Amino acid sequence: MNHQFRRGLSALLAVASLSAAGQAYADVIVTGDVSPEDPSDPWDLGSNTLLVGGASAVWEPTFDDGEVIVTSGGKLFSATALVGNSASGTVQVIGYGSMWTNSGSIQICASGYCDGSLIVRNGAEVSTDELVVGNRNSMSLGRVLVEGYDATLTSRTNTYIGLRARGRAELRQGASFFSNNVYIGGALGCSVCNGSVTVAGSATRWVSTGEFIVGVYSQGTLDIYRAEVSTVNARIGVSSTISSSKASVSGWGGTWTNQGLLRVGTDLGYGELTLGAYGTLVTEDTEIHSELGGGFIKVNDVYASWLNSGDVTVFAIGNQSPSILVDNGAFVSIGGLLRTAQPASIPYVYPYLGPSVRLADGDLVAGAMEVAEGEFDFAGGRLEIGSFAGDLANLQAGELSVGAVHPSTDIAGSYSQGPGAALSIAVAGSSALPLLQVDGDLDLDGALEIRPADGAVSFQAGDTVVLLGWLGDLTGTFTAVNIALPLAPGLAWDTSALYTTGEITVVTAS
Incomplete structure (x- = not known):
């Protein structure tokens, strides 16, 4: 009986035994071309390299596919791993308690025209010092899928996605990825290599603590949808x-x-x-x-x-x-x-x-x-700034907002406002200094909206609010002035000084 058939038969017998027993137990299943052989529980490879697909030798691989499945609380320990070595290779780690601990580098799609996959699902854990997804040939593809609540992938040093091939990584449905340095995109001399990462789903998270680059020497993409990503000093394009x-x-x-x-x-x-x-x-x-x-x-x-x-x-x-x-x-x-x-x-x-x-x-x-x-x-839209250095032109359909976030706005230049634009000023109470100070010319048109700020006090007769201040020339007037500040019965706003001193005053209604 050849060793490949023996491994396949052992896998079938293990699955049949699990089904017949009706209970979960630690399991590592090997099928196809994998080296070393004969997994145990736990399966500790020591210093041996795990070869999955094209496994006859590191530098003289076969072209036969291989797969390793760690399930039902099984444990796999290795020093380094090549998954997809001039062939198709897959490692699946599935279920709570199932674990793969690698002390060196895991290379997914490691050599030649390869197709390699690492799949971590439903509470399983995989940890490694280094992770390389797509390493050898621009026509090859390395893939990582971490999916399901509490499924966790940890890369302690460097993570390369699409280093010298095409690399794809997906985090979905509550999965977690913890990494240090991350490089998404091809290495120098491989302009057609590329890397892409999708992080999707509620409670899905990626925490990266080292250098983080999307697009190193070729195209890199990162798509975040309803998920959380945390990085330090990230770069898009290098x-x-x-x-x-x-x-x-x-x-x-x-x-x-x-x-x-x-x-x-x-x-x-x-x-x-x-x-x-x-x-x-x-x-x-x-x-x-x-x-x-x-x-x-x-x-x-x-x-x-x-x-x-x-x-x-x-x-x-x-x-x-x-x-x-x-x-x-x-x-x-x-x-x-x-x-x-x-x-x-x-x-x-x-x-x-x-x-x-x-x-x-x-x-x-x-x-x-x-x-x-x-x-x-x-x-268009709403602009609110504490200060603006230069000439500010609000000539289209924008709204310059003053007083809502910053107490006042200073423009170190001129301000011009077109007929379709608006100036909105939030007023908290009487003011002796202009809420909008323009160091240059003031050219007015459009609307002036005056509204109460949060926590605004009530106004009394004689209260004055200085809305505008300017050092240059004033030209034009507002086409509409709307004052929405509440007043007691019998009081009114006097705007007669708006274009001379920039102020409005509470007076007794005539």
Whole structure:
């Protein structure tokens, strides 16, 4: 009886025994071309390499497929593993208590034209020092699936997805992945290699504590849907390749939290991050590198939100599309400074082709903005800022909001407002200093909306609110002034000084 038939027969007998006994017990099943042979419980390979598929030798593999299944609380211990070695190889670890502990490297699709898979399901646990998914040939495919509540994969040092082949990883339905350094996308010299990761489903999570790169030397993609991903100093796009690496976050509860600096795009490459419906991005500091117009963060769907506690810097030249887009009712909050800057790494000048930041529909709240002339397109939506360095043009359908988040707004330049735009000022009480201070010219049109701020006090006769202050010339007037501040019966607002001193006063109604 040959050894391959013997292993297959043993597997059938083990399955039959399990069914007949009607109870769970530790089990490791080997079928096809696997080395070493004859698993036990636990199956401890010591220093031997686990070869699954093409297993006759590491460097002279056969082309026969192989599979290892660890189930019903079975235990597998190994020092290193090659799954798919010039053949098809699969390792499945299934069920609570089932475990594969590897002390070295697990390579999925390890050599030649291979197809390798690692499947972790329903409470099972797999841990390794290093994980390589797709390692040898650009036409080959390595895959990892972690699926089901409490299914856990841990990679303690480096994780490569699509290193020298195509690599795919999926985390679904409550699974967990704990990693250190992560590299999604091909290695140097393999421009057609690529890596992709999908993280999906309620309670699904990925926690990465080391370097995290989507798109190393070829395309990398990361899709987060209704799941949680936590990273440190993440980057989307690294090399100068024109391949665009992309990440997306969407779905109720879909959240990507990055500590430190998030960098999107490269000096000569491309990188894109899209926040779809209900998706949330939480960051500390962010840089968008769009030196050839290929770096973007798009927050452009309903209930999409980006919460950045620190600064955001956009390095953009030659861009045909905005590097930051806020649209379709999305929400962006930047606690620090939002600014655009000339890239120091590109000494020559590309023609200016479009704005770097565009607010079309939704909310953009920032502590401060320093955006060069022409690089901010205030097309619509609501803008609230503590300060703005430069001339602010609100000429389309936007709303400049003052007093809701920041006590006041200072514009170190001119402010102009078109007929379809609005200025909305939230008032908490009497003020001696302007709520909107413009250091340059003030050109008015459109609507002025004055409303009570949270915790607003009641106004009495003689109370004055200084709404506007300007150092240059004032031209134009508002086409509509709506004051929604509550007053006691017999009182009214006097707006006669609005265009001379910028103030309104409570008077006795005539």
